[in-house]
Amino acid sequence: MEVLALVYRNLRARPVRSLLTLLGIVVATASMVLFMSFGEGLRKALGAELSSVGPALLVLPEGVEAFSAGYPELRPEVVERLEALAGELGVTKVIPSAVFVRGGFDPTSSFAFQGLPQGVSPKDLYPNLEGAEGVVTPGKGGAVVGGTIAERNKLGLGKTLRLSPEVSLEVVGVLERAGGIADSVIYVPIEAIHAVLGTKNYTSVLLSIRDDRRAEEVAAAIEARIPGVDAQTAGDVLRFAERAVRISDLVRFGISLVALLVGGLLVANTVMMSVYERIREFGLMRAIGARRRFIFGLVLLEALLLGLVGGLLGLLLGQVASFAVNWYTVREVGLALSSVTPRLAFFALLVALVLGLLAGVLPARTASRIPVVEALGRV
Amino acid sequence: MLEAIHLTKRFHQGEIDVVAVDRFSHRFQPGITAVVGPSGSGKTTLLNLLAGFDTPTEGEVRVQDGEKAVVLSKLDEGRRAELRLRLMGFVFQQWNLIPTLTALENVAFPMMLAGHRLKERQERAAALLAQVGLEKRVKHLPNRLSGGEQQRVAIARSLALDPPILFADEPTGNLDSASGERVMELITSQARKGRTVILVTHDLELARRADCVLRLRDGRLVDG
Numbered sequence A: 001m002e003v004l005a006l007v008y009r010n011l012r013a014r015p016v017r018s019l020l021t022l023l024g025i026v027v028a029t030a031s032m033v034l035f036m037s038f039g040e041g042l043r044k045a046l047g048a049e050l051s052s053v054g055p056a057l058l059v060l061p062e063g064v065e066a067f068s069a070g071y072p073e074l075r076p077e078v079v080e081r082l083e084a085l086a087g088e089l090g091v092t093k094v095i096p097s098a099v100f101v102r103g104g105f106d107p108t109s110s111f112a113f114q115g116l117p118q119g120v121s122p123k124d125l126y127p128n129l130e131g132a133e134g135v136v137t138p139g140k141g142g143a144v145v146g147g148t149i150a151e152r153n154k155l156g157l158g159k160t161l162r163l164s165p166e167v168s169l170e171v172v173g174v175l176e177r178a179g180g181i182a183d184s185v186i187y188v189p190i191e192a193i194h195a196v197l198g199t200k201n202y203t204s205v206l207l208s209i210r211d212d213r214r215a216e217e218v219a220a221a222i223e224a225r226i227p228g229v230d231a232q233t234a235g236d237v238l239r240f241a242e243r244a245v246r247i248s249d250l251v252r253f254g255i256s257l258v259a260l261l262v263g264g265l266l267v268a269n270t271v272m273m274s275v276y277e278r279i280r281e282f283g284l285m286r287a288i289g290a291r292r293r294f295i296f297g298l299v300l301l302e303a304l305l306l307g308l309v310g311g312l313l314g315l316l317l318g319q320v321a322s323f324a325v326n327w328y329t330v331r332e333v334g335l336a337l338s339s340v341t342p343r344l345a346f347f348a349l350l351v352a353l354v355l356g357l358l359a360g361v362l363p364a365r366t367a368s369r370i371p372v373v374e375a376l377g378r379v
Numbered sequence B: 001m002l003e004a005i006h007l008t009k010r011f012h013q014g015e016i017d018v019v020a021v022d023r024f025s026h027r028f029q030p031g032i033t034a035v036v037g038p039s040g041s042g043k044t045t046l047l048n049l050l051a052g053f054d055t056p057t058e059g060e061v062r063v064q065d066g067e068k069a070v071v072l073s074k075l076d077e078g079r080r081a082e083l084r085l086r087l088m089g090f091v092f093q094q095w096n097l098i099p100t101l102t103a104l105e106n107v108a109f110p111m112m113l114a115g116h117r118l119k120e121r122q123e124r125a126a127a128l129l130a131q132v133g134l135e136k137r138v139k140h141l142p143n144r145l146s147g148g149e150q151q152r153v154a155i156a157r158s159l160a161l162d163p164p165i166l167f168a169d170e171p172t173g174n175l176d177s178a179s180g181e182r183v184m185e186l187i188t189s190q191a192r193k194g195r196t197v198i199l200v201t202h203d204l205e206l207a208r209r210a211d212c213v214l215r216l217r218d219g220r221l222v223d224g
Ligand SMILES: Nc1ncnc2c1ncn2[C@@H]1O[C@H](COP(=O)(O)OP(=O)(O)OP(=O)(O)O)[C@@H](O)[C@H]1O
Pocket: B011, B012, B013, B018, B019, B020, B037, B038, B039, B040, B041, B042, B043, B044, B045, B046, B202
């Protein structure tokens, strides 16, 4: 009890210095929490996204990853061969689609168009989508707009969308928000995309199958029978995405390491200064009968306390920052990009504690190694 | 029992060797033993050796720990600290108290090191503070206490674990005569209870109250 009182009162005895040090750790931890929360947010969004996708298989050109929207590379023959194999493999629906993204510098001026064949509705791809106004299936010359993008860019019924100087479409339907990437897409007839890009190729082909449990098997059969394509199941996509997110986790942690390092040095400096100021006090304790390891523990505890309190406050600040980021991204793209999960919170606290521990070791060693006579003699 | 045998401490000061304590032998008895001598005669160095703060160049220090006698100067730091905690109490000239702890917590500190329970520590510390007349200063921090009060807190603390040996290095050095008198009375009463008190001072007036006076000159014990 006296030990905690000692540690606490010693930090409180120099409030400005302690607070500044604390602030250093708070900022370091908060920035790490925010950085890492993007990875967790991505994981959550991906999971939700995939669980709302209808078709079980995604056929892509070989070497192209899911979620990338490059120039359409799948030739029409591939679709024909897939249709020919459908009966044999238990494929119930073959939906070729082409994607066209018109980028802008900020999210409000970029648009993603997904071209669908006649008679196919966005509901066939994302079963949880519902129409809000107009029709759900884009007929010839019409476009159906996702809920988020409709709201963001004020795309009501009857508005005209220009995909290129030659190709214009009229908004014939607006969807309800369902929470996901599907809300930010404009669904158009595939002919429109083909006209804009000057190709007859497809970006991907979505397949529904009779028995979803056989997805892996069907995927393998397709890859064996049709050269030049990858058939991916939701599990494949998730695995790939997880790998990518994990790599980006490392990168983001690397960046936050700089802030953490600075925070750690601040703690080390503060505790070291307080050690030099208290050499006489430590000498007195040792004279009375305290062992070296008591002094060591006392100083280490001071650094640990700074780490713990700084970590907790940093976690709080990171959570607030994460809310702020989400408030913006939900409004702009309909996605909560950042998520402070329990395991991230735990990790952040652990890092802050380890930081305190590392920062405390050197001052603690110094404090515990001063000979008693020398410490007592110091004025 | 505390005994010094041929105790010698040499310091190397550049080229010259300083013999701060020179072949000092003495068996300390219960009651007050005053160590006197001019400045630089080796009083503080001797106390450092007897208390195990420092190790002698030659000779040894023996203390009685219950049934067995141990050679303090041959033990490692941790063991010496542990023996100090149980067998010795200290009152220094100044800087006696931990500045961030209250009077009560300072007195309880050795008991905490010894692993006594919180309630027991608080009760005994309060009783000891009452014994030195400071029952109204229990919650005060050291910087809110006068020099005399601080010394009395230090005396209370030195008695916390009821040690047989008390070291006092110029305990009244910074005090006016009235507070000094109060402190000396407390120390004397502890000596009457059978504790071995080693009182380092250059105040010959104080030394006169001792049961035994050791005079040091150039680190050596001189007679008379
Ligand atoms: N760490 C040290 N290094 C070198 N010389 C030392 C050291 N400590 C003490 N001395 C020398 O040893 C001698 C005895 O010093 P000590 O402090 O024991 O004297 P003292 O009797 O306590 O003096 P005072 O009455 O002034 O406190 C002195 O000459 C001092 O200079």
